[in-house]
Amino acid sequence: QVQLVESGGGLVQAGDSLRLSCEASGITFSFNTMGWFRQAPGKEREFVATITWNGGSTDYADSVKGRFTISRDNAKKTVYLQMNSLKPEDTALYFCAAVALSSSKTYSTVASYKYWGQGTQVTVSS
Secondary structure (H helix, E strand, O other): OOEEEOOEEEEOOOOOOOOEEEEEOOOOOEEEEEEEEEEOOOOOOOOOOOOOOOOOOEEOOOOOOOOEEEEHHHOEEEEEEOOOOHHHHHHEEEEEEEEEEEOOOOOOOOOHEEEEEEOOOEEEEE
């Protein structure tokens, strides 16, 4: 059974930093493209960042480029999202996700991912 467990969320002030973690189990992980998405109340789930199996390629939403960094540690089966210069508009429930099959591509759509975590809340106060 595949499980993705996010952690690291919290309440911070604008300009602060947070690092989210997502630990995977039940999948090979080393071969899976991983992604981070977020969903604010009343809004659709949106793409944040993605990383290929070896970290060779990454992609980011325009709204987080230059502030967020995605990385992974395959030995620990964990993907990270370092979030700097946080803004109130970054407030959302953050999810990590994994594609179903091994891939060397990045993916930015919800439909591309099969496995999802339960999410970790990030709240940024002004």
